[in-house]
Amino acid sequence: SPGIRTVDIEGKKIKLQVWDTTISTAYYRGAMGIILVYDIMDEKSFENIQNWMKSIKENGSAGVEHLLLGNKCDMEAKRKVQKEQADKLPPEQGIRFFETSAKSSRNVDEAFSSLAQDILLKSGGRRSGNGNKPPSTDLKTCDKKNTSKCSLG
Numbered sequence: 109s110p111g112i113r114t115v116d117i118e119g120k121k122i123k124l125q126v127w128d129t130t131i132s133t134a135y136y137r138g139a140m141g142i143i144l145v146y147d148i149m150d151e152k153s154f155e156n157i158q159n160w161m162k163s164i165k166e167n168g169s170a171g172v173e174h175l176l177l178g179n180k181c182d183m184e185a186k187r188k189v190q191k192e193q194a195d196k197l198p199p200e201q202g203i204r205f206f207e208t209s210a211k212s213s214r215n216v217d218e219a220f221s222s223l224a225q226d227i228l229l230k231s232g233g234r235r236s237g238n239g240n241k242p243p244s245t246d247l248k249t250c251d252k253k254n255t256s257k258c259s260l261g
């Protein structure tokens with residue numbers, strides 16, 4: 109949901125201003141990060157993501173960080189979009205992917221932190237290290253191993 113979100117990165121508090129909007133160039137112009145969200149129970153929402161990615165690319169989003177989220181991962185029993193389908197999307201600018209649940213909060217902090225970190229890195233931020241993104245195998249997603257953490261409350 110929209111509003112201010114604060115994440116802590118290496119001891120620094122980073123404030124994120126978050127808008128929740130149906131995507132349009134007017135809204136994301138000037139943004140430092142774009143979060144694309146689909147619903148793992150809704151194949152159509154996943155198909156739409158591919159159009160959004162294309163549209164964002166065409167509208168010149170060089171320098172903008174992207175994050176792809178498959179939301180509602182607490183609804184494993186009704187899953188229609190497999191995690192592998194998202195993994196197979198064209199690796200545009202190395203877009204990061206998480207499966208999240210706004211309901212259980214699964215991976216929500218992780219997703220925002222990762223986006224904030226990428227923005228910091230790209231903007232020549234103060235983060236120490238070699239400037240490389242960690243390998244995607246570090247990403248936590250709601251696979252079979254941890255569905256217990258995504259169960260309905």
Ligand SMILES: Nc1nc2c(ncn2[C@@H]2O[C@H](COP(=O)(O)OP(=O)(O)OP(=O)(O)O)[C@@H](O)[C@H]2O)c(=O)[nH]1
Pocket residue numbers: 128179180181182183208209210211212
């Ligand atoms: N089970 C489950 N339900 C969720 C989750 N996230 C959102 N919902 C539900 O999905 C519905 C839509 O949520 P919204 O946050 O309004 O989604 P939206 O895509 O912003 O919808 P619009 O405001 O119409 O654009 C609500 O009933 C939420 O409670 C989740 O992670 N798990």
